[in-house]
Amino acid sequence: MKIGFIGGGSMGEAILSGALAKDLVSPKDVFVSEIREDRCKALKAEHGVNAVTDSDFVKTAGLDLLILAVKPQVVTEVMESLKDKVPAKMLIASIVAGLPIKTIEKYFPENPIIRIMPNTPLAVGEGMSAYARNEKASSQAAKGIRDILYACGQAVEVKETLLDAVTGLSGSGPAYGFLMIDALADGGVAAGLPRQTAILLAAQTLLGAAKMVVETGKHPDVLRDLVTSPAGTTIAGVRVMEQQGVRGALIDAVLAATERSKELGK
Structure with a gap:
C-alpha cells in the first residue's frame, strides 16, 4: 500500500506512526505534503517517510490512499489545488473536522471517499475513531482504513449522519x-x-x-x-x-x- 498525506500535523503523524508500527506500510511508500519545511525535515528524520512542501506526488506516486489532514479553514483551497492531480478511483479519506462527504465529492466526484472522526489519543495508540463512506467506497476499502485506524486504537463504522454524535462523544x-x-x-x-x-x-x-x-x-x-x-x-x-x-x-x-x-x- 502507498499512502499520501495532505498535512503533516499531529493527527496525520499519529496515523502514519501507527501504520508504520504495525508494518501496514513501508516508510518509502508514505508521502506527506506539508507546507512547513522544518516539519518536513522532522517527519523525514523521525519516520523515514517522503515529506515535501508540494503535492505533486499525488499525481505521480501511484497512491492507493490519500488522506486529507489539514485544518478546516484551508481545506477548500487545498481540495481546489488537488482536484486535477487526484486520479479517478483513488481512495480519499478525510479527517478534517466538519467536512461532509458531499462537499468532498464536489471536488472528487469519481472517487471513493471515507470520512473519519478520530480523537487525540490516536497520538498514544489509544484513539477511538468512527468512519463513514460514500457509495463508491467498497467494504474492502473500508477494511483498509479500519486496519490503519486499529493500528492507532479502535474504530467503528457508522452512518455519516451519526458523525456529529461521534464528535460530541469521542x-x-x-x-x-x-x-x-x-x-x-x-x-x-x-x-x-x-x-x-x-x-x-x-x-x-x-x-x-x-x-x-x-x-x-x-x-x-x-x-x-x-x-x-x-x-x-x-x-x-x-x-x-x-x-x-x-x-x-x-x-x-x-x-x-x-x-x-x-x-x-x-
Whole structure:
C-alpha cells in the first residue's frame, strides 16, 4: 500500500506512526505534503517517510490512499489545488473536522471517499475513531482504513449522519476525561495527597476502568456494582456524584458538543 498525506500535523503523524508500527506500510511508500519545511525535515528524520512542501506526488506516486489532514479553514483551497492531480478511483479519506462527504465529492466526484472522526489519543495508540463512506467506497476499502485506524486504537463504522454524535462523544470526550482527572486529583490533594501522586492515581484509575469496560464487554453498571459494597466508601462517593448531577452534566455535555458540531458543519 502507498499512502499520501495532505498535512503533516499531529493527527496525520499519529496515523502514519501507527501504520508504520504495525508494518501496514513501508516508510518509502508514505508521502506527506506539508507546507512547513522544518516539519518536513522532522517527519523525514523521525519516520523515514517522503515529506515535501508540494503535492505533486499525488499525481505521480501511484497512491492507493490519500488522506486529507489539514485544518478546516484551508481545506477548500487545498481540495481546489488537488482536484486535477487526484486520479479517478483513488481512495480519499478525510479527517478534517466538519467536512461532509458531499462537499468532498464536489471536488472528487469519481472517487471513493471515507470520512473519519478520530480523537487525540490516536497520538498514544489509544484513539477511538468512527468512519463513514460514500457509495463508491467498497467494504474492502473500508477494511483498509479500519486496519490503519486499529493500528492507532479502535474504530467503528457508522452512518455519516451519526458523525456529529461521534464528535460530541469521542471527539470531544478526551477533554471530559481530562477534566475528570483534574477534578479527582484536586479531591486527592484536598484529602492530603501530593499533587503529582494524585494526578497519577486519578489518571491510571480511569485508564484501568476504561480498559475493564473494553476488554470484559460488561456493562459499566455491572462493573460499578463489583466495587460498590453495601454501606461502603464507594457508594458514599457515588451518592454525592448523583446528588451533584455528574451523570446529567456528562449527558448534556455530549449533546451540547453534538449540536455545536452540527452547526459547524453547515
